[in-house]
Amino acid sequence: MKITSISAVYPNYRHTAPSWRTHLWQIVVRVETDTGQTGWGYGGGGKAAVEIVNGHFAEILVGRSVNSISDIAETWDFLYAESIPYGRGGVAIMALSGVDLALHDVLGKAEGKPVAALLGGANKDRMRCYATGPDTNWYAELGFTAQKMPHRWTGEDSIDQAVCTAESARDALGPDAEVMFDVYMSWDSQITLRMAAALAHVGMHWFEDVLTPDDLQELGALKPGIRPISMAGGEHEFTTLGFAEIARTGAYDIWQPDITWCGGITAGLRIVEMAKAAGARTVPHRGGEPWGLHLIAVSGCEDFAELVTGTRNAEKDDLWLGAPEAENGYIELGDAPGFGVIPNDDLV
Numbered sequence: 518m519k520i521t522s523i524s525a526v527y528p529n530y531r532h533t534a535p536s537w538r539t540h541l542w543q544i545v546v547r548v549e550t551d552t553g554q555t556g557w558g559y560g561g562g563g564k565a566a567v568e569i570v571n572g573h574f575a576e577i578l579v580g581r582s583v584n585s586i587s588d589i590a591e592t593w594d595f596l597y598a599e600s601i602p603y604g605r606g607g608v609a610i611m612a613l614s615g616v617d618l619a620l621h622d623v624l625g626k627a628e629g630k631p632v633a634a635l636l637g638g639a640n641k642d643r644m645r646c647y648a649t650g651p652d653t654n655w656y657a658e659l660g661f662t663a664q665k666m667p668h669r670w671t672g673e674d675s676i677d678q679a680v681c682t683a684e685s686a687r688d689a690l691g692p693d694a695e696v697m698f699d700v701y702m703s704w705d706s707q708i709t710l711r712m713a714a715a716l717a718h719v720g721m722h723w724f725e726d727v728l729t730p731d732d733l734q735e736l737g738a739l740k741p742g743i744r745p746i747s748m749a750g751g752e753h754e755f756t757t758l759g760f761a762e763i764a765r766t767g768a769y770d771i772w773q774p775d776i777t778w779c780g781g782i783t784a785g786l787r788i789v790e791m792a793k794a795a796g797a798r799t800v801p802h803r804g805g806e807p808w809g810l811h812l813i814a815v816s817g818c819e820d821f822a823e824l825v826t827g828t829r830n831a832e833k834d835d836l837w838l839g840a841p842e843a844e845n846g847y848i849e850l851g852d853a854p855g856f857g858v859i860p861n862d863d864l865v
């Protein structure tokens with residue numbers, strides 16, 4: 518089948534706080550084929566990425582054949598090469614991610630198979646989830662046994678606050694629960710070492726994004742100092758070329774590619790293999806969303822899927838219809854063709 522049109526939109530999000538992080542600037546990509554199929558993908562990069570898809574990628578993709586996973590991989594390499602002058606990472610690869618996922622979705626629909634089946638079949642049908650957000654008691658009620666809490670350094674009080682928050686999570690979720698911190702690049706090496714010591718009695722699973730993704734060398738040097746806590750990061754990295762630097766510097770124990778940003782499922786599969794070779798584990802960023810779930814299901818990713826769960830009473834935009842939901846802290850891969858989701862008409 519051949520691509521007859523490809524386009525992207527920035528959804529009309531309603532429940533938007535004044536921060537790009539509310540919806541992470543996620544875009545929706547639509548692809549249509551001469552066999553009458555429609556595929557949907559999810560990318561990052563906001564309106565700038567929409568321009569790249571509609572203005573550049575659409576121009577060079579119409580008429581291209583998509584009959585196999587290897588056709589999609591070739592299309593990935595083609596778009597990467599064509600966007601080198603302004604791309605290689607950032608918004609261009611976030612746009613490419615949306616296209617890559619839309620192509621997997623449309624191929625799955627054409628063949629009547631879930632993306633996981635296209636990729637050789639799932640080795641996990643049911644995955645353990647972790648809740649990301651601050652609402653520990655709600656996650657415990659929902660049956661989660663793992664929580665990642667946001668934490669930001671705001672001064673010396675932050676150490677006591679971190680200990681208090683982590684102890685509450687341990688108490689509420691139980692002795693076997695996994696408890697993690699995402700500090701969004703607000704610590705430095707000294708703070709990280711102090712936090713590891715202060716939190717030793719709680720048994721933290723990982724610290725995420727303690728430094729920026731440009732401090733890979735320093736992260737690699739810091740990593741042994743926080744044992745047995747693992748060092749996690751990678752949501753701000755792109756393609757195998759970016760992750761090759763992570764491998765070279767040994768920056769992280771746990772790699773967290775976001776396949777709606779780092780280059781779609783094509784890049785995601787290559788990154789998981791690279792992590793394995795580097796002796797690292799992969800826990801994709803937002804891996805509990807439909808796109809990440811298919812990657813986790815078919816690859817050597819850890820059985821651990823992130824759901825950005827938020828807080829009990831927060832209003833949410835339901836952008837994707839048909840996405841599987843967690844029950845008692847576990848989520849099942851659906852068996853619908855493609856990724857099994859369609860965007861909500863009211864928002865696109």
Ligand SMILES: [Mg+2]
Pocket residue numbers: 699725726752
């Ligand atoms: Mg994070």
